[in-house]
Amino acid sequence: MKSLKLYGKRDIRYEEATKPAIEKQDDVIVKVKAVGICGSDISRYMKLGPYEEGMIFGHEFSGVVEKVGRAVVQLKPGDRVTGCPALYCGKCESCKKSEYARCEKLTVIGSTYPGAFAEYVKLPAENFVKIPADVDFDAASMVEPSSVVIHGLYKTMMHPGAEVAIMGSGNIGLLAVQWANIFGAKKIYAIDIDNEKLAIAKALGASATINPKDGPVHEQLMTLTEGRGVDVAVEAAGSIVTSAQVFSLCKKGGSVVFLGIPYGDVNVERFYFEKIVRNELKVYGSWNAISAPFPGKEWETSLQFMASGQL
Amino acid sequence: MKSLKLYGKRDIRYEEATKPAIEKQDDVIVKVKAVGICGSDISRYMKLGPYEEGMIFGHEFSGVVEKVGRAVVQLKPGDRVTGCPALYCGKCESCKKSEYARCEKLTVIGSTYPGAFAEYVKLPAENFVKIPADVDFDAASMVEPSSVVIHGLYKTMMHPGAEVAIMGSGNIGLLAVQWANIFGAKKIYAIDIDNEKLAIAKALGASATINPKDGPVHEQLMTLTEGRGVDVAVEAAGSIVTSAQVFSLCKKGGSVVFLGIPYGDVNVERFYFEKIVRNELKVYGSWNAISAPFPGKEWETSLQFMASGQL
Amino acid sequence: MKSLKLYGKRDIRYEEATKPAIEKQDDVIVKVKAVGICGSDISRYMKLGPYEEGMIFGHEFSGVVEKVGRAVVQLKPGDRVTGCPALYCGKCESCKKSEYARCEKLTVIGSTYPGAFAEYVKLPAENFVKIPADVDFDAASMVEPSSVVIHGLYKTMMHPGAEVAIMGSGNIGLLAVQWANIFGAKKIYAIDIDNEKLAIAKALGASATINPKDGPVHEQLMTLTEGRGVDVAVEAAGSIVTSAQVFSLCKKGGSVVFLGIPYGDVNVERFYFEKIVRNELKVYGSWNAISAPFPGKEWETSLQFMASGQL
Amino acid sequence: MKSLKLYGKRDIRYEEATKPAIEKQDDVIVKVKAVGICGSDISRYMKLGPYEEGMIFGHEFSGVVEKVGRAVVQLKPGDRVTGCPALYCGKCESCKKSEYARCEKLTVIGSTYPGAFAEYVKLPAENFVKIPADVDFDAASMVEPSSVVIHGLYKTMMHPGAEVAIMGSGNIGLLAVQWANIFGAKKIYAIDIDNEKLAIAKALGASATINPKDGPVHEQLMTLTEGRGVDVAVEAAGSIVTSAQVFSLCKKGGSVVFLGIPYGDVNVERFYFEKIVRNELKVYGSWNAISAPFPGKEWETSLQFMASGQL
Ligand SMILES: [Zn+2]
Ligand SMILES: [Zn+2]
Ligand SMILES: [Zn+2]
Ligand SMILES: [Zn+2]
Ligand SMILES: [Zn+2]
Ligand SMILES: [Zn+2]
Ligand SMILES: [Zn+2]
Ligand SMILES: [Zn+2]
Ligand SMILES: [Zn+2]
Ligand SMILES: [Zn+2]
Structure with a gap:
């Protein structure tokens, strides 16, 4: 073959x-x-x-x-x-x-x-x-990629009414935008350096978009959220830069989920590292897309929302 | 005065x-x-x-x-x-x-x-x-410092039977050894570069001690735990080095809690950063010692165990 | 006035x-x-x-x-x-x-x-x-009634993909049908003795309806779910009969939430009581509609979904 | 043989x-x-x-x-x-x-x-x-019976500093008294109609004992706790009477765990049933003693505390 x-x-x-x-x-x-x-x-x-x-x-x-x-x-x-x-x-x-x-x-x-x-x-x-x-x-x-996303989001406090920021508007990030909508997010902030990808994020349901080229991400986000930050920050860009920045996006007590790894050293500057501790963040690593009974509800649930047209 | x-x-x-x-x-x-x-x-x-x-x-x-x-x-x-x-x-x-x-x-x-x-x-x-x-x-x-420790441990999955590693045997680290015992930990691994402090940790209830000067911490810990790692890793050293190393100590699905901040940039090498994601860790920042009703059960509970002689 | x-x-x-x-x-x-x-x-x-x-x-x-x-x-x-x-x-x-x-x-x-x-x-x-x-x-x-419902649902494991049964299709029960949809429920089973109310539940998004007059509720539900039962059972009828029956609707490990009280003694027959214990259910009482910061996110989130037309 | x-x-x-x-x-x-x-x-x-x-x-x-x-x-x-x-x-x-x-x-x-x-x-x-x-x-x-108890207690919010009430001072109830001590309970209230059993509960670490023959259990408990009630109430008597009364022992937001079943109908009088709902209790059914990896940490942890003499 x-x-x-x-x-x-x-x-x-x-x-x-x-x-x-x-x-x-x-x-x-x-x-x-x-x-x-x-x-x-x-x-x-x-x-x-x-x-x-x-x-x-x-x-x-x-x-x-x-x-x-x-x-x-x-x-x-x-x-x-x-x-x-x-x-x-x-x-x-x-x-x-x-x-x-x-x-x-x-x-x-x-x-x-x-x-x-x-x-x-x-x-x-x-x-x-x-x-x-x-x-x-x-x-x-x-x-499969949809299941990767929901596998991670199930770990967080994402619930109807949540405010959500998503680092990266690639394949995984765009799926995260759609899933955040399905979870009932109130506001979804999509973040990417590529304005074309951001336009797609917007079309798929992001409330607002942030391009890091326009200024520090957390400053733009704080302006958009009137200083509040978000309940859940999703790392879906997989870069060594965003993997540190993502800690600056949450409210106190918020949660951060990593959907992938940057395959490199992550230098978390003091400003970002202190956010984890001083803001009492909950940080979740998420790997793959599977759970039990194998391959897990991630798969059935992805199909459920593909059938309904929401994915 | x-x-x-x-x-x-x-x-x-x-x-x-x-x-x-x-x-x-x-x-x-x-x-x-x-x-x-x-x-x-x-x-x-x-x-x-x-x-x-x-x-x-x-x-x-x-x-x-x-x-x-x-x-x-x-x-x-x-x-x-x-x-x-x-x-x-x-x-x-x-x-x-x-x-x-x-x-x-x-x-x-x-x-x-x-x-x-x-x-x-x-x-x-x-x-x-x-x-x-x-x-x-x-x-x-x-x-107060005892309450700092329990404020953080309440966030984790520390329960009777848990295996626990504690980075640092200073004041906070030694209190964490004692608290881990009170939570019913099965094994407590104390980690410090100062053998005198480790001796105190041992006397206060640590099951075994690890000096990073004797080799990479996670390798020593994996030998001691027969490759398992621990359920809960506590960062109580507050250094930029240990704040990255602490991610390598847990079992898959384990939890890490930060009781303090290193006041500096934390360079998390790829080896350590991948542990967060691939091992699906739960990482908790913990700040101060207080909760509600103010100043919180941390204070009464510290006094409870001081009175019983366990602290 | x-x-x-x-x-x-x-x-x-x-x-x-x-x-x-x-x-x-x-x-x-x-x-x-x-x-x-x-x-x-x-x-x-x-x-x-x-x-x-x-x-x-x-x-x-x-x-x-x-x-x-x-x-x-x-x-x-x-x-x-x-x-x-x-x-x-x-x-x-x-x-x-x-x-x-x-x-x-x-x-x-x-x-x-x-x-x-x-x-x-x-x-x-x-x-x-x-x-x-x-x-x-x-x-x-x-x-207010919408907030009563979401105040209770926030306590449960209701997430995208969940199967849900709702006892009662009165005001609160019908709001629960709509909220279950917002939470991303896969299947929603509405239960009431009044076929007209069930028709409204269906129109508001219930996947199937059950009238207790047609046979024991749990038997009908088990037929509809191919023996699985549901992840979350919601008591929204407030009667002494349904407050016992609701325990028979869940999967093992599922959760039951009470959104109201029946103002009477609830005789939980052995068959129903054993479900709590043998099926390791999690049962949550829910009262009123408020949380912090007062009056709580229940209110903003209700308005969010009224504005979007989903409530 | x-x-x-x-x-x-x-x-x-x-x-x-x-x-x-x-x-x-x-x-x-x-x-x-x-x-x-x-x-x-x-x-x-x-x-x-x-x-x-x-x-x-x-x-x-x-x-x-x-x-x-x-x-x-x-x-x-x-x-x-x-x-x-x-x-x-x-x-x-x-x-x-x-x-x-x-x-x-x-x-x-x-x-x-x-x-x-x-x-x-x-x-x-x-x-x-x-x-x-x-x-x-x-x-x-x-x-085995010790593992039955800890299997249930792991589900609750029992942590160092908790106040705990235990219905029944039979084999399971007495093990629960010992486990509550291991979990770091601040106060443990043992409840039984047999004063000899209560004396054993006291010797094993109960802070105070309650005999229902001396008056309604919840009234005695509220006197002992200055109106607070307990964080965790454990049903270890397995009777149809105590299985209803146990709901009246908790603080608002507290948790109740059932370690066994009474093999009979449980008539939950309005007074007791309303406690579930108005006090927003969390009620957990617990069955058997096993978890994964089979037979579960319940077994190793029981042996850990038998070896230390705490069980
Ligand atoms: Zn893939
Ligand atoms: Zn949830
Ligand atoms: Zn303030
Ligand atoms: Zn201090
Ligand atoms: Zn716990
Ligand atoms: Zn394997
Ligand atoms: Zn009302
Ligand atoms: Zn089986
Ligand atoms: Zn037995
Ligand atoms: Zn008040």
């Missing part, structure tokens, strides 16, 4: 690959219909993270079930599905607590297992979620 | 001061019997924080009630008390929520109001807590 | 009353434009709760500011407002913690203070919230 | 039974050294719950490992162990979330599997926890 394989930094090749075959009784093979390109794909392409040379790339996808192992009862050929690309070990302390996002050996297809930039993908049956009739394949390939 | 006043960096002078007089109807004047020297006093003495030139210094004290304003019913001359040095504005959003530690204008005697290194101190009646017969004045002057 | 006064069980009289006058410097007098009739008004009318003979009745209202005391800066004559009818003592332990809904002496206008079935109402300035231009007086008079 | 079997209501027989044999590779056979008699054993003996006729009775025990299946590495013959008697299905939604106490098919040895009133018991390896050298077999047979 056709596939895209990663061979090294900025070295992706379009090559033939062996079509996967059912080996274990819970294996499911899916014909890929749509694939997304993740921020983490771009990072891996540019800087290389964990990967195996020549591995098929990509992990955000949807498709149609082609073949199922004999123990699989919940899926049958022809079913429209989205795939959760995460594979957990099942044996570590986190897995024993069903905290799969915290698995010591968590891996994702596209790095050490064959990925989704291919005609067919194979994963265990439990990694697939059926998609409703009114969600198309393109949308369904976005369920 | 005799007093110690702060005039500038490393400039404290022993001088006469006017004895305070009852002015407001809830004023209470206390004859000072014991005064503590806080880490924050030393910081202010060395580096100067907010202070007014020539202000009487010091804020951790105990004493005997000398005189009370006419609206004061809960205290009378002769009562043995400890004093909460914090003064809140009563008007900001935090005060309206009774979250006094988050007051926008929180101040402490010894900086902009006359402090405790004097024969007499004046504070509103609500700032004093009576001390039980079996707690002496020296112990009672330690209620 | 014209008014309706309560003189006893089922004894309301249309009478003249003295128009209120500014006495305290934070007093505000409002000309009433719309008044709601609360379930608690009907209870008090039928059974009598705490009230003073001849007191002006009613507590859910909106109107226009007529006159303000001299300390009032945030309101001026002509402002369109909704009124929070609750008065707290400011002195009890709960008030000292700013937990006003738990005030030991909480009272509401219309029982021991003059109420809203009158041409003018007087309350302290802090009890009024300005209404946005796109919310009319009729809607604004519903902010 | 010798054994006690349950044949019906009040019909236990001392009979021969077949000694268990290793069948599955994770089976472990233990020679019983000590067995406890649980309140639930007495209930089952008197009233019969789920059981199979002629099944070996009893479920609280300790002993020495006799034989292990070939996949067992963490245990070897001669190891001193306590046994967790619970068996979960591993397939239901709760098990998929590792919430074993909420398993849809949770069972316990001594009802449908052979129990501990026998010379030997067989269970999966993961059900055994090694006991420290300084914990004897008698104490170790009490780990």
